Amino acid sequence: MQVTDLLTWITQGSLLLITVLTFLDFFRHRDRSRLDIALMFGALGALVLLQGITRGTGVYSRWLRTAGALLFLAHPVLLLRLVQHFRPVPQTVRRLALGGMLASWGILIALDAPYPVPLTLLIVAYFVYVEGYAALAFMRDGLRTGGVTSWRLLLAAAGSGLLALVILLAGVNAAVPAGTGITTPISQLLALLAMLSYYAGFVPPRWLHQTWQLSELQRFLREMAGRSAAERATTTLDHLCRAGTRAVGGLAAVVALWDETEQQLRIRASSNPRALSGALTGSDGVVQRAWRERQPLLARTPADFGPADAALAASVGAGALIVVPLVTVERAWGLLIVCHRRAPLFVEDDIQLLALFAEQSASTLAYAALLSEQQHLVAQLQQRSAQLEAANKELESFSYSVSHDLRAPLRSIDGFSQALLEDYGETLDAPGRHYLQRVRAATQRMAQLIDDLLSLARVTRSELHREAVDLSMLARSITAELQQREPQRQVECAIVEGVVAQGDRRLLQVVLENLLGNAWKFTGVHPCAHIEFGALTHEDQVAYFVRDDGAGFDMAYAGKLFGAFQRLHAMTEFAGNGIGLATVQRVIHRHGGRIWAEGAVEQGATFYFTL
């Protein structure tokens, strides 16, 4: 088989295949543009089909052949119908085309092959003229528009151009038979390329289609990249309008966002200053329906417009609208509305691409909303912090004046009571002197109370500086001091070495002073006391403890241990005002730890704490 035959087979085979595909496509989505495409291919394919039938069945019928040729010659007019989708075709051109087609038909019907050269040239001229016109129209529109549509139109233009070239060569063959040897293979090749171009242009395969879309998406994303989040938030809508218009070859695009307070859609961005602005009202029309259903919709003709749609379309001179919702999973933000002069030929592609863009922009909007909420929260937090700081400062100055001013009268009370006792004690009887003693004792207690309260307050407001603190060393120094103050007491201190914890040194000192001081105090009755300090593991955590074998406490009252001013012993048994443990608890809690105690009456007590 010669190369030319092979080429012929391939060309014709692919043409038939494409024809079948386009018809299938039409049956799947029944719309005008698909029908036109199918018919256009059908015209080309019919010739091949009929030729095949003739060859196959051996039935040579002039009428069959003629029919095929007639259908083939109808192709340019059908192609013109497709061009009509993009731009109005002038009356003259249409008339010329139709006339040419009818003339060609006349020639074919009336006469027989081979045809006289001038008539052949007439047919060729008609074909080439119309195909050429279509090719130019496609090319012009393809260059003007953008995105996937542009590619497809340019391929369609290429296909038409190549087909015109093929027919031109056939005409040349007819006029100059001598050159058949060279031109025929070239024609075959060109025909094949034309088929492929038409195929890729009108019914592109999935992968090709997705590749184009991907490059558009990349372009869209690239323009947004490299900008700060805040910048992206403010510019995303304008960018969406411009990119949307460009990518699908529309006239203009607007973005309408849902306004919660007004409960309606408001136009927030547009690619054309002439476009409608303000609110989109009304319950009818494609825009409102798309918003309600959260689905992309197309208004093919002005007949499908609602009142709001019509207003928008009129402002830019559009005859068709594509509406794509901007949604994220959590929330629906608004709509992207792209205006076209007339319904695009390859509208599914457009909608798919716009949906991708819309999704990106919706994400950006969601992110911007998140950012602004975060800023709001941060501002709130700062305000609260400032308030807290102010309150703390007030408290500090209050404590300061308390520490100073409350003591002075106390000192006077105590001082003059004592002065009374010393200077006029003889004039008083025993109960009288006793009263004065009680006055003095009370003032001492009050002074201690003030100190403890101040200590408690200071613990709460002071800052926590965490560092490694050697608790063992602290415990040892505290017990040493206690011993020094009361050298007559016999106390055995068992302090585990090397216990180190992470916490605020001063506050931990307060804790140990209180706990060890308590242990010291409550073992005061026993002639020989034992106090322990150490650490153990409790529920996967390190717990520190202070144990003594002193007076202990009833476990039934364990809950009251750490309450401020709570005492489990009478004043006469042990001194103290009940603040110590409350302070300790506050320190431990500030470190994020726990404190608890175990004990039994007259059998000692153990205080555990974690940090």
Added chain:
Amino acid sequence: MGNKIILLVEDNPDDEALTLRAFAKSHISNEVVVAHDGGEAVEYLFGTGTYAGRDVRVQPQIVLLDLKLPKLDGLDVLRRVRADERTQFLPVVILTSSKEEQDLIQSYRLGANSYIRKPVDFLQFTESVRQLGLYWLVLNEAAPGIGSG
């Protein structure tokens, strides 16, 4: 103890009475000059105002200074005392009820010699005063030019 003068700067009359009583109880018989506010203290030390004409070469052996004073604050008095050549080495003992760290730090920073917190317990206070007296009036060697000899 001779005629070493004690300057007591105290605005609270109760505290003043109790302190003087404490001196008496401790057998401190030195002359005690009482200034009732910061301004008065400065006037005494530099011989101005109400104390104009006083022989400024005769300075107290020890100044017991309260912090919270009307008009001129205790720390301001300290500042003035340390700033003047005639009084820069004058022993100043801050005698106050405040235990606030900031007061402590400021006092030492401005050059106080000692900081004693007035206890509420009068007996304790008397004991503190006795020890004060013993130390500053008897044991301590003042800088030359201070006091009358």
